Amino acid sequence: MDWITHEEDVWFEFRGNSPHQLVPGRFYRGTVDGYADFGVFVDLAPNVTGLLHRSELDKRLESLTWEPGDDVFVQVKNVRDNGNIDLGWSIRQGENEFRGARIHDPDGEADNQPVESDKSEQTATIKTKPVSGKRRHVGEKSEPKSAAAETQSVETEVVEAEPETEETTADDESRAPTASDVVGNLEEETEEAEAESEQETEEAEAESEQETEEAEAEEAELPERVSLGIIGDHVGDHVTVEGTISSVRQTGGPTVFELRDESGVVDCAAFVEAGVRAYPEVNVDDNVRIVGEVERRRGELQIETEDLTVLEGEESEAVEQRLADALSDEARPDAIAPLADHEPVAAVGASLLDAAEAIRRAVLESRPIVVRHTATADGYVAGAAIERAVLPLIREEHPRDDAEYHYFTRRPLDEAVYGMDAATNDVTRMLEDRDRHDEKLPLVLFLGAGSTTESLDGLGLLGVYGAERVVLDAAPADEEVAGETDVLVNPAREGADARDLSVGALAATLSVAVNADVRDDVSHLPAVTYWENCPQQYLDLAADHGFDADRVRELREAVALEAYYQSYQDKRELIADLLFDADEGLAGHVSEQFRIKVEDEVETAEANLEARDVHGVTAVVLDSDAFSHRFDFPPTALLVDELHRRNRDGDRFVTVAFGTDELYLRATGDLDFRTLVESAAAKAPAAGLGAAGIREGRIEFLTGAREEALDAVLAAVAEQF
CATH class of the missing domain: 3.10.310 (Diaminopimelate Epimerase; Chain A, domain 1)
Incomplete structure (x- = not known):
């Protein structure tokens, strides 16, 4: 047979168990597994799933009518070394559009054998049911029926009548109805109606009782409730989880609910049809119970939602209490451990604990953190210190690869005043994220900014919408600012002289309170923030971690130069490379540019x-x-x-x-x-x-x-x- 030379006209039924057993170029029958923003996942066999990327489609992803479980035909374009399968679109989506079908059974004797189909032998049968005999009285509304139900009713409800004869017809026509006939008919119809009503009531009560029993039985049969912290031990199991909805994302396929409980966070995917919101009544901050199967997709844990229930009353309160207890225990650090002995830092120990708790709680509650700092070397170093501490916590808390960009943002300010322009920008973004993506309102952290009366209007605008505000500044803060912040860290308010304290040194201490694991990473940062008169203890600390005076100077100058260009951007990766990368080449190169530009400008100015x-x-x-x-x-x-x-x-x-x-x-x-x-x-x-x-x-x-x-x-x- 010449089918081997015409595999583009034949579809295959794959009976293997490894992606590497597939043959690129062949067409296979698969089953729709689910949607993502970038395409459709198709199962070719158990544990063998490929991606049909949206770029391979001949139509928009949103216009596909496939649902999970539907049979589709796709072409295997490529099988990568890591087992990922790239699929291509097939214009043929029906068996009769191919010349034939073959079995691809790499380990069996059926390989290359035709696929036997018994569809042609199947016949459709129509089941009929007797007519109930119920009649609809004047004024009674009929229940609406679907088109299918109406068709079935027309096809199956047939009334059998006795054949009429000429004799009976003549008798009926010749005899006029009497009054007793009319009364008798009315009494008969009334009795029938009462009997029918009583029967309907009994049927409704029985149906309601049955539904209640089924619901109770279903609830009693719920899978075991597990905490999200150990969900990885239940891959493949059906489980019950309870928690609070942190966010809702509508993809081109399923609706993804991010669920948080006292031990962790997981994504729960619920599918109605492509791009359609599942459980539209569920909102962010709702306490819910979800039943579903734990799966691992592309390396990330996910629950395929089978049922989602919004909890109320005592059940909801129990979830809230578990979360509150866990947050209190987990969010607040035990104590502040300063990087070095420095009196103004020690003076704000209590408020640093409050600030650290606020940051850690925001991470645990899936609230975004927005850091506002000045576009200076001191400001960028302070922001990078907090970033270094928070990002690992976000990665640990959220399974999504892009979570650290979603939940943490630095937005540099041209000056230390948080004016209405910056505040309007922040409020516009957070309200848009809330309305479009069901995001929670953020915690806004100010480093060396927002502590003077000139910032009151901006801080007040954030407060109107309930965004949490934490201000940290080494310079004296104005008294009025305390009333517009949730946490204010300021040595002057504690009576300390902080003239030799930089914002970066204070922020580095806060970063260690947020995440003690970054202590060694940030120990050199305080020295980087001083252009002159750096306290000796910070110079010694930097030297102990391998940063001598020249290296510290290079870092400061390099960050100062990069802080100027694209000053409104956080430049996250570049700043991290400068401050934390062991390669000295980058900092040395950038600091050389700094010195050249500064010397040229100073020479002209001094003249x-x-x-x-x-x-x-x-x-x-x-x-x-x-x-x-x-x-x-x-x-x-x-x-x-x-x-x-x-x-x-x-x-x-x-x-x-x-x-x-x-x-x-x-x-x-x-x-x-x-x-x-x-x-x-x-x-x-x-x-x-x-x-x-x-x-x-x-x-x-x-x-x-x-x-x-x-x-x-x-x-x-x-x-x-």
């Missing part, structure tokens, strides 16, 4: 510094519009920092870089910046002076009053000194 003496205060002033590249590295804030470090002389010294409508101020002495701006505004009321950034030392003014604004600021500085 154009204007020195002024204001009531005994020495000031050097740079017109940053005229003598710096405003839209290239380094930014003005970093440039004025470098100029101040290199040129300061004495305790009464300030460096000012002023541009079109803003200036940056650095001073060797202590200044009350907000009071200084108020004083300057009083001296030049037409200049529109305002404190735009307390942490950055940035003051805004009107473009037409540049000189008046500068003179007023310098005079206010002299008054404070």
Whole structure:
């Protein structure tokens, strides 16, 4: 026979048990297993499943009408070394569209034998049932029937009547009905109706009682309830699980409910039809019971949902109590173990515990964590420290490969003020995620940002929607901020002097409280955040972990350069490579670019510094519009920092870089910046002076009053000194 040379016209029934027994190029009959966003999984044999990628389809994935269990025909395109099977689309989706069918039995004698089909021998039979004899009275509504039911009713309900004769017809026509006949007929019909009603009532009661008994029996026969922490021990078993719905995702195939209990999280897939929401009455935060089979798909555990019930009353309360007890035990660390002995860090031990508990609880409750930090070396290092601690917890808690990107986000800020622009961005995203993806509202963690009154409006907007807010700052926080935060970590509020504490050093300590396993990973980070005057204990700590002074400097400069470019991006992988990768080549390369760019800019700036003496205060002033590249590295804030470090002389010294409508101020002495701006505004009321950034030392003014604004600021500085 020439079927061997025409395998494209023949479909095969696979009876093997390994993907590597398949023959690429052949067409096989398979069974739809389920849908994913990227295609359809098709079972060719038990434990042999391939992927028909959406790119292989001749139509949109969403338009497929296949359901799990449907027979389909596919072509094996490729079998990879790891056993993954790439399937192709077959335009033939019926047996009669192929020339024939063969058995592919790699280990048996039936290999290459024709597939015997007995479908042609099957005959359809129609079963009839007697007519009930029930009649519908005037005003009684008939129950709606499906099309199939109506067809069956028409085909099967046949009334047999006695044949009429001419004699009986004539008698009936000749005799007129009497009153007694009418009364008798009415009484007969009434009796029949009452009997029929009584029978229907009895049938309904019996049916209800049967349903109750079946429900009780079904409940009694529920599979054993297991905790999600040991679900991996029950692959292939039917189980009962209880917990809270953390999120709901609608894929192109099943609806995926992420379920959390006191011991873990698992995805539960429920299928109605492709792209259709299963159990639409179930929402995030509902306490539920799910019955299904535990499976492992592409290396991840999943429960194929057979039944999902929303719990109420005592059953729901029991689930909530189990979760609450477990969260309390698991979320709060036992104690703070500082990276080094540092008084301002020790002063905030209790609030650091509160912050660590809030972060860990968010992970356990499947709430996203959004980190807001400044786009500076200190800010990026602080954010990376928290990221290093939280991501392993998310990976451990959530089986999805992309969970760490889904539940943790860093969003750098151009400045330390959390204004309405940033807050509106965050609120818009979180509400969209809530409405479209049933996501919980996030915990927003501020590192070196959001601790001054200028951020109150933004913090308040988050609070309106119930997002949790945790603020951590080394610089003194304004008192009003405490009322708009859930946790505030600030040494100044504990009476500690934190002038030698960086945000990165404080955040690194918090990261170890969140996840003690990262202690060695982050021990060098505090030293990286200091441009000068780094406490010796942090330098020693970095050296103990293999980071000498030159290596620390390279890391700081490299992060500072990368923080500037695409400052609104977290650059997660790049920053992690710089700070945690043992290869020194990357940091050395980037830090060299930093030094070249800074030296070029400083050289130009120093040649154009204007020195002024204001009531005994020495000031050097740079017109940053005229003598710096405003839209290239380094930014003005970093440039004025470098100029101040290199040129300061004495305790009464300030460096000012002023541009079109803003200036940056650095001073060797202590200044009350907000009071200084108020004083300057009083001296030049037409200049529109305002404190735009307390942490950055940035003051805004009107473009037409540049000189008046500068003179007023310098005079206010002299008054404070």
